[in-house]
Amino acid sequence: ELGVLASLLPSLKGDGWLAEKFRQARQLYGPDSPPLVLYMVLLAYPLTDEEITELISCLKLPKPTAKTLRDTINLKNRFDLLADPEITPGGIYSRLHDFSITAITANELASDSAVVCQHLHLFKDKLRYVKPILTGNDLNNMGITGPRIKEILNRLLAARLDGKVSSKEDEKRLVSGWLAVTN
Numbered sequence: 001e002l003g004v005l006a007s008l009l010p011s012l013k014g015d016g017w018l019a020e021k022f023r024q025a026r027q028l029y030g031p032d033s034p035p036l037v038l039y040m041v042l043l044a045y046p047l048t049d050e051e052i053t054e055l056i057s058c059l060k061l062p063k064p065t066a067k068t069l070r071d072t073i074n075l076k077n078r079f080d081l082l083a084d085p086e087i088t089p090g091g092i093y094s095r096l097h098d099f100s101i102t103a104i105t106a107n108e109l110a111s112d113s114a115v116v117c118q119h120l121h122l123f124k125d126k127l128r129y130v131k132p133i134l135t136g137n138d139l140n141n142m143g144i145t146g147p148r149i150k151e152i153l154n155r156l157l158a159a160r161l162d163g164k165v166s167s168k169e170d171e172k173r174l175v176s177g178w179l180a181v182t183n
Contacts, residue, residue, distance in 0.1 A: 011047060012055075014043075022042065024109050025038055025109060037065050037102055038105060040065065040068075041069055045072065055069070056069060071099045072107060075107050076107055078095070079113065079116050082115070082116045082119045082120070083115055083116055087119065089161040092122060092123050093127045093157070096127075101124060104124050105120075107120055127161060132156035133167070133171055134168065134171045138172075139175065142172070142179070144175075155178070156171055159174060
C-alpha cells in the first residue's frame, strides 16, 4: 500500500499469491518460524535473472542470501529437468544437490507442477540424506587411490539412490565389478 516494494523494483509486489505462499511457509515450519530468507526468495520469485541481480545490488544483500536468491531463480528456470515423472531418484539428486535447501523449499512452495513438487519434496526429505555405506577408506583398502575414490563414491551414491544396492556387500560387489572391467 505504501509503494515501498515498487520503489525498489517495479515488478515487486505483495499480492494474494505472495500472501498464500507466506501462509504455506508458516504452515510448513509448524511452531517454528520460517527463515527470513525464505520470505525474501518468495517475494523475489516472480523476478527475472536481471531483476534479481538488481535487487541484490540495491539491497546490498549478504553473499549467502544472494546465493539463495540466485539458486531459487536458477532452479525455477530448470523445472523442465524435474518435470519428467519417470526420472530416477539418482537423476533427481544429481539435478538438485548443488542448490540450497531454502531455494528448494521456495520452489516447492511456488511451483504449480505436482510432479516437480513431488521431486523437490523427495529430495528435501529423503534423497539428500542418502550416502554410500563404503567410505573412502574402504575403497582405499580395496586398492583404489586418488581421484578415482570420489568418482566411485559418486557412482555408489547413484546406485544406492536408484535401489541397485542396499548393503555394504552389494556395494563391494559393485565396486569389484567396476574394477574388473577397468583392469
